[in-house]
């Protein structure tokens with residue numbers, strides 16, 4: 001998320017578009033507002049043209065030591081060499097003319113890429129590796145995309161650095177579900193196979209402004225899918241888990257070579273069931289296949305979507321047929337397709353709806369707690385990742 005520090009509350013209307021739509025405006029400085037301390041998901045502070053240069057430089061200087069990944073962009077009514085020099089020396093990433101919206105947008109994009117790269121370098125320097133969570137089912141239309149998108153949005157909103165990758169390479173609809181205009185896709189990584197680095201990953205990553213979630217979309221041309229070799233998926237995940245706390249994978253409804261490669265490195269697989277016999281039969285086959293492949297049974301759980309559908313089959317029938325418990329249930333709601341059609345995940349569109357509550361519960365119980373994440377004391381919105389020791 002971006003903080004816009006500006007004396008005028010209306011500044012969000014002036015700059016909102018260039019900032020990607022999701023900025024929190026503060027009139028007092030970030031230190032006074034304690035926003036940076038309380039919410040680790042902020043990655044950028046944009047400082048309005050009327051904030052004194054000295055205050056801006058003071059913030060940049062402090063944060064460059066405390067949080068080097070945080071970007072600071074300074075807007076000024078006029079660009080003067082002395083201002084520029086002083087600002088850049090103090091750690092401001094860029095100084096941009098306040099009325100040049102395209103330049104502001106471009107500078108925000110560059111800062112985001114740099115933040116990803118720096119966070120990666122930081123993670124590689126000893127922090128725990130991120131966790132890969134795959135959402136899978138061998139049947140289409142059961143809610144894989146809906147659940148992976150909303151789970152990833154929730155994780156990102158909770159302050160975890162989260163990447164969503166669309167592995168439905170031919171018919172992926174993550175981009176459209178989030179109304180993203182992708183900067184690139186997984187197809188653009190083909191030329192980097194074998195030497196993919198942080199910069200390469202950042203170059204195909206698009207940020208979902210409303211949540212701060214990062215996304216690698218599927219190619220827009222289905223023909224490109226077959227040019228993506230499966231080792232590239234492994235390389236992508238290896239690189240991604242050094243930069244992110246969570247990497248969530250949406251998948252196609254079959255065991256493609258890309259899915260198999262991903263399952264191999266997943267820390268958790270969420271298997272999506274619905275209350276119909278073909279879906280359950282397919283899920284049994286999936287579980288058998290995973291057993292045959294030697295995947296650990298502890299690292300998977302069954303999620304029942306549209307759990308309240310009145311179709312003559314009940315949750316206990318599913319548990320009996322699969323011989324395993326259902327870890328979480330998500331009810332049906334017409335708001336789900338409606339929000340998908342609007343390109344706004346239901347978690348943001350109707351955060352209090354039973355579907356949103358169920359998805360948050362699933363993320364908290366089966367993902368965040370499982371991996372030892374604990375809320376930091378003292379603040380409601382800030383969560384530090386503390387992985388449990390294996």
Ligand SMILES: Nc1ncnc2c1ncn2[C@@H]1O[C@H](COP(=O)(O)OP(=O)(O)O)[C@@H](O)[C@H]1O
Pocket residue numbers: 139140141142143144145146147305306330331332333334336337338340355
């Ligand atoms: N809990 C739910 N309640 C109502 N509709 C849902 C629910 N989950 C998914 N849907 C709808 O079902 C359709 C298929 O969902 P999708 O997530 O695209 O499935 P998949 O990715 O498995 O093919 C979409 O129109 C979606 O909006």
Ligand SMILES: [Mg+2]
Pocket residue numbers: 144145146168173251
């Ligand atoms: Mg899908």
